[in-house]
Amino acid sequence: MGTFLTFAGKEFTEIMRTKRLLVLFIVFMIFAFTGPMLARYLMEFIGLLMPAEEMAVMMDMMGEIGGETTFHDSYALYYEFVTQMGIFATMLMFMGIVLDEKRRGTASLMMMKGVKHSTFVLAKFAVVAIAMFVVVVASSLVVHFYTYILFEEVVPFADMLFGSLAFWLFVLFFASISIFFSTVAKTIVMSAVSSIVTFFVFYIIGLISGLNDYLPSVMYPRAVELTLGHQSDLLIWNILITIAAITVLLGSSIHILKKKEL
Numbered sequence: 001m002g003t004f005l006t007f008a009g010k011e012f013t014e015i016m017r018t019k020r021l022l023v024l025f026i027v028f029m030i031f032a033f034t035g036p037m038l039a040r041y042l043m044e045f046i047g048l049l050m051p052a053e054e055m056a057v058m059m060d061m062m063g064e065i066g067g068e069t070t071f072h073d074s075y076a077l078y079y080e081f082v083t084q085m086g087i088f089a090t091m092l093m094f095m096g097i098v099l100d101e102k103r104r105g106t107a108s109l110m111m112m113k114g115v116k117h118s119t120f121v122l123a124k125f126a127v128v129a130i131a132m133f134v135v136v137v138a139s140s141l142v143v144h145f146y147t148y149i150l151f152e153e154v155v156p157f158a159d160m161l162f163g164s165l166a167f168w169l170f171v172l173f174f175a176s177i178s179i180f181f182s183t184v185a186k187t188i189v190m191s192a193v194s195s196i197v198t199f200f201v202f203y204i205i206g207l208i209s210g211l212n213d214y215l216p217s218v219m220y221p222r223a224v225e226l227t228l229g230h231q232s233d234l235l236i237w238n239i240l241i242t243i244a245a246i247t248v249l250l251g252s253s254i255h256i257l258k259k260k261e262l
Contacts, residue, residue: 007115008123012131020093021131027089028082028139035078035143039069040150071151075160075227078143079167083220084203090132090171091178091195097124098182098253099191117257125179125250132171140164155227163227169242170219174199176249183253183260216242 015021098121101107110120140160148154178195185191202217212218218238225232232238 003115004119004123007110007119008127011124011127015127015131021135024086024089024093024132024135025138028086028135029142031078031081031086032139032142033146035076035081036074036146036150039071039073039077039147042069071147071153072155072228074147074151075143075155075163076224078139079163079220079224079227082139082167083170087171087174088196088199091174091199092192094128094175094178095182095191095195096188097128097179098257099185099188118254121179121183121250121254121257125176128175128179129172132175133168136168136171137161137164140167155229159227159229163223163225166219166226166239167223169239170216170223173216173219173242173246176246176253180249180253183256214238214241216245 098107101110101120107120111117140163144154144157144160154160177198178191181191181194181198185194202215205215206212206217206220213234214237216238218234219242222232222235222238226235
């Protein structure tokens with residue numbers, strides 16, 4: 001346990017030194033402000049650019065398909081943005097988390113000092129999990145309070161928190177993919193390409209109705225549903241499947257690290 005905490009502390013220092021946490025915090029915060037702002041002011045902004053007659057037609061069409069934007073759209077837009085750019089940024093930030101250690105020779109040095117392969121991988125994942133918990137929850141709180149400022153209405157605090165935790169699990173799944181490919185790949189380019197391709201594969205699968213219901217990537221819509229006060233009958237299964245997928249990815253990373261020469 002002492003070795004695990006020592007190595008985790010070293011990893012946390014590395015994340016802070018390389019500004020990875022700061023970059024992700026900024027990215028998520030940008031969308032935490034952008035989502036509510038667009039939900040509140042987008043139509044007014046379009047109205048400034050569009051002739052009054054055309055704007056009236058658009059408003060009539062919106063009335064037919066669901067009316068004006070509400071505070072619910074504030075949360076939905078935030079999750080829409082961070083599901084794409086936020087996850088993309090997360091994978092890029094951690095795509096070299098193992099590979100960098102192997103290239104510098106610090107990985108083999110750690111093993112020679114008695115650090116287990118499992119400790120090496122799991123300590124990294126634990127630090128990533130804690131860091132992303134801070135980023136996700138903090139940005140969700142900003143969305144919540146900024147939504148109240150703009151709309152004077154918000155979802156219940158508990159719903160917002162449960163939604164952010166579901167999204168955190170979604171983030172951890174893709175972070176574990178980055179850790180896996182960082183372990184497998186021989187170059188940073190290979191790790192990046194593999195991670196990005198996997199991201200788009202899950203994104204495309206998510207567009208196929210029904211197929212996505214039993215994949216870890218479904219945790220994004222589940223997060224939105226929880227935030228807006230809804231809960232799918234498949235939620236527990238989705239959580240268990242996502243945790244199982246993360247476990248398999250981390251277990252595979254440990255196994256491959258043992259077999260490969262550092």
